[in-house]
Structures are given as structure tokens and as C-alpha cells.
Amino acid sequence: MSNWRLSQLRVAIIGVGSIGGIILGAMADTDVDIVCVSRGSTAKNLSDLGLVLHTPEGSIEVIPSERYLLVDSESKNLSEQIRGTCDIAIICGKTLDTPALAELASQVLTNDGYALTIQNGLGNAEVLAHRLGRERVFVGSLTHAAWRSNQGEVHWVGRGSINFGALDSQENHRAESLLNILNDAELDAVLCDDIEQIIWKKLLINVAINPVCAIAGVRNGALLEVNSLWQQSMQAMREAAIVARASGVDLGDIKLDEYLRDVVVISPENRCSMLQDIMAGRPTEIDALCGAVVLRGEAEGIPTPCNAILHGLIKGIENSSKFD
Numbered sequence: 001m002s003n004w005r006l007s008q009l010r011v012a013i014i015g016v017g018s019i020g021g022i023i024l025g026a027m028a029d030t031d032v033d034i035v036c037v038s039r040g041s042t043a044k045n046l047s048d049l050g051l052v053l054h055t056p057e058g059s060i061e062v063i064p065s066e067r068y069l070l071v072d073s074e075s076k077n078l079s080e081q082i083r084g085t086c087d088i089a090i091i092c093g094k095t096l097d098t099p100a101l102a103e104l105a106s107q108v109l110t111n112d113g114y115a116l117t118i119q120n121g122l123g124n125a126e127v128l129a130h131r132l133g134r135e136r137v138f139v140g141s142l143t144h145a146a147w148r149s150n151q152g153e154v155h156w157v158g159r160g161s162i163n164f165g166a167l168d169s170q171e172n173h174r175a176e177s178l179l180n181i182l183n184d185a186e187l188d189a190v191l192c193d194d195i196e197q198i199i200w201k202k203l204l205i206n207v208a209i210n211p212v213c214a215i216a217g218v219r220n221g222a223l224l225e226v227n228s229l230w231q232q233s234m235q236a237m238r239e240a241a242i243v244a245r246a247s248g249v250d251l252g253d254i255k256l257d258e259y260l261r262d263v264v265v266i267s268p269e270n271r272c273s274m275l276q277d278i279m280a281g282r283p284t285e286i287d288a289l290c291g292a293v294v295l296r297g298e299a300e301g302i303p304t305p306c307n308a309i310l311h312g313l314i315k316g317i318e319n320s321s322k323f324d
Contacts, residue, residue, distance in 0.1 A: 008033045009177060012086040012108045014073075014101050015093025016042055016051070018146040018273065019118065021154030023090055025053040025063055026185035034068040035086055037104055043072045045152040052153040071108075073100075078107050086110065088178055091117040091128070095288040098124050102131040109136075114174060116164060118142045120206050120273065121288025122199065122296075125167050135171050138178070139195045140164030141202035144187065145220070145267030147276055158267035161188040169193050197251060200244040201259075204251075206289045207240050208233040208260050210274035211310040214284070215317070217275065221268025224261070233260060235306040240293045246300040278317055286314040 010033040013020050020038075027034055028051075038046055045051075047070055051063040071082055089105040091098075098119065105115045105128065116138040117124045128137045143160025162182055166172045175191055182189035192198055209220055212233045216222065223230050237256050244251055277284045290311040297304040 009088065009181065010035060010086045011181065012037055012071075012089040012105070014089055014091050014104055014108075015097070016046060017092065018148040018154055018276070019142060019144070020090075020092035021051055021053060021148065022144050022146050022156050023092060023185075023187075024051055024068065025055075025061060025154065025156070026187050027181065028063045028067050029186075030181060030184045032181055035071060035082055035108065036068045037071045037073050037108070039073045042152060043070065043074075046070055049152075052151075054153060054155045054157075056156050056159050073104055082108055084108070084110055087113050088181075089113065089115040091115055091119060091124070093119065095119055095121045095124060095285045096283055098127045099131075102128045106131050112136075114138060114171075116140050116178060118162065118164070120202070120210075120285050122203065122292040123288060125195075125199070129167055134168050135166075137167040138164055138171075138175060139167055139198055141198045143205075143263055143266070145270035147271040155269075157269040159188070160263075160266055161190060163190050163192050163198050165192040165195050165198065167195055169195070194250060196249045200240070200249045200251065201254065203289065203293070204237050204240050204244075204256070205260065205263050207293055207307060207310070208237040209264070210272045210284075211236070211286060211290055211314050213272045214274040214278045215310070215313055217278075219268065219275075220264050220270045220272060223264050224268070232306065232310075236290065236293075236310060239297070239302075239304040239307050243293055243297045243300060243302050243304065246302055247296060274314070278314075281321070283318060284314055286311055286318075290314070 012035040013023050014037040016036050016038040050065045053061045086108040091101050093101045114136040118140040125139045140162050142162045145158035146156045148154050179191050274284045290307040293307040294304050
């Protein structure tokens with residue numbers, strides 16, 4: 001292994017979709033050593049064409065494949081060039097794939113390396129902790145907005161921030177290098193102590209935007225233009241907030257309508273991930289979003305009718321092709 005490698009941090013981006021593409025594009029301008037873990041047509045595009053990134057400012061950047069090492073997660077054998085060499089793994093893949101993503105993280109990380117999940121929904125951190133150990137897991141919430149075209153190009157349509165912290169808050173001292181990397185990449189990262197608050201505040205946004213925009217087939221900005229859509233989003237969000245507080249989560253002095261409006265204002269042109277999944281005929285993350293709110297609500301004795309309806313409608317859309 002070269003001295004050049006030993007002098008650098010190596011970061012694995014596991015799952016290079018729209019959000020993973022943002023992370024890759026931003027980190028490409030730093031001096032970290034990057035490993036991209038992807039599969040299928042995405043892996044092929046990253047190998048053949050590099051990453052094409054449309055920035056929020058309107059420019060088009062191409063990150064050449066020479067800038068990163070590429071791992072096809074569908075290959076059976078992980079190269080010794082990659083195995084056990086990464087200091088940090090950033091998990092950007094779908095919640096449905098978290099067990100497999102956790103296994104990949106365990107293979108690429110060094111013995112004292114750690115993982116940051118910026119996935120949607122509940123339960124991802126626990127899956128990672130089961131595989132890696134609680135002390136090696138960090139949890140984040142990202143408000144940067146992006147969507148990916150059929151050609152594999154990533155459209156970064158709104159700049160936001162990343163709030164993150166250790167699953168075990170006593171491990172936050174380990175995050176300095178990651179915090180510096182994310183801020184060197186101009187991703188506006190903030191280190192936080194209250195992980196439950198991070199997870200649930202992200203969930204509030206997810207249940208408000210994803211199912212409503214996916215069912216209506218609209219971009220985020222439509223929520224501010226169509227009052228009936230806004231009201232559905234707000235009701236789903238209110239239910240989730242009630243469940244969070246009943247579960248002992250401190251949401252602070254959050255004003256739900258302002259919180260949702262602030263996110264939509266910076267991402268009006270975004271196609272949320274659930275809409276992208278529906279358009280592509282892929283399974284969605286609805287079980288980890290509205291489904292998780294419904295289950296937690298049942299455990300706390302709190303009705304969540306709006307989330308239950310949204311969950312049922314998305315499941316129906318997912319299975320609609322079976323009834324043609």
C-alpha cells in the first residue's frame with residue numbers, strides 16, 4: 001500500500017444514487033481518497049462515464065472515474081485493495097437494503113472505522129449497530145435535495161445541511177475528521193448530541209413530503225401551491241410529531257409548518273425519492289416512514305389515520321402492476 005494512501009483518509013460512499021451522488025460530487029473537490037460502492041446500471045455509468053452532476057447554481061460537473069475506486073456490490077469477491085481499508089463509510093442506500101449495506105460496510109471498514117447513515121426512516125442505525133457495534137455508528141439527517149435522471153445524471157436542486165452525531169453520544173469525539181471532511185466539501189455539517197431528535201425530525205419531513213408528492217406525482221414545490229396537498233402533508237407530520245413526543249423524543253420548540261416550509265422552499269424542483277421509486281417501478285421506503293409511524297403509534301396508543309392512509313395508498317401503487 002502506498003505512502004500516499006497512508007497519508008489520506010479513505011471514505012466509502014455506499015449507495016451512489018441521488019444523495020450518494022451529491023456526497024461524491026462534493027467530496028471530489030477535497031483531498032480524501034474515495035471508494036464508491038454501487039451496482040447495476042449505476043455502477044456501469046460510474047465506470048464508463050463518471051458522475052455527471054448538475055449543481056444548484058446551474059453548472060454541470062463531470063467527476064471522472066479516475067477520481068474514485070469503484071466497487072460493484074453485486075460482485076461476489078471484494079478486492080483486497082478495498083477490504084478493510086476505509087476509515088469512514090457513508091451509507092446512502094435504501095432502507096430495504098440496510099442489512100446488505102451493513103455487511104458491505106463491515107467489509108470495507110478498518111477495524112476502528114465507523115459508518116454514518118443518512119438514510120430515510122427508522123431502524124437503520126440499529127441494523128448497522130448490530131453488525132458493526134454501537135460505538136461505530138453515526139446517524140445523520142440531510143436536507144440537500146437531489147434527483148437522478150433516467151440517464152443516471154444527478155440533479156442537485158437544493159443546498160441544505162447535514163446534522164449528525166454518534167449513536168452513542170460518548171463517541172462524538174471521533175467525528176472530528178468526518179465533520180472537517182463534510183465541511184471541506186461545503187455540505188454544511190453540524191455535529192449534534194441528540195440522535196433521536198435528528199432521526200425523528202428527518203422522519204417528520206419524510207412523511208410530510210414523500211408519500212404525498214409520490215401519490216400526486218408532483219415535485220416538492222407543489223405542496224406550497226396546492227393547499228389540499230399541504231394540508232395532507234401537515235396532518236401526516238402532526239401525527240408523527242405526537243408519536244415522537246409520546247415516545248420520549250425531545251423535538252424542541254419546533255414549529256411544524258415553518259419547518260416543512262423551509263425544506264420545501266430550498267427544494268421546489270426536487271422529485272422526492274419516493275416519487276422517483278414509483279416512477280421507476282421500484283419498491284419504496286414507505287414501511288420505514290409512514291408504516292413506522294403507524295406501528296409506533298399503535299404501541300403508544302395513538303391513532304395515526306393520515307399516515308395509515310398514505311401507507312396503504314403507496315402499498316397499493318407499488319402492487320398496482322399485479323392487477324393489470
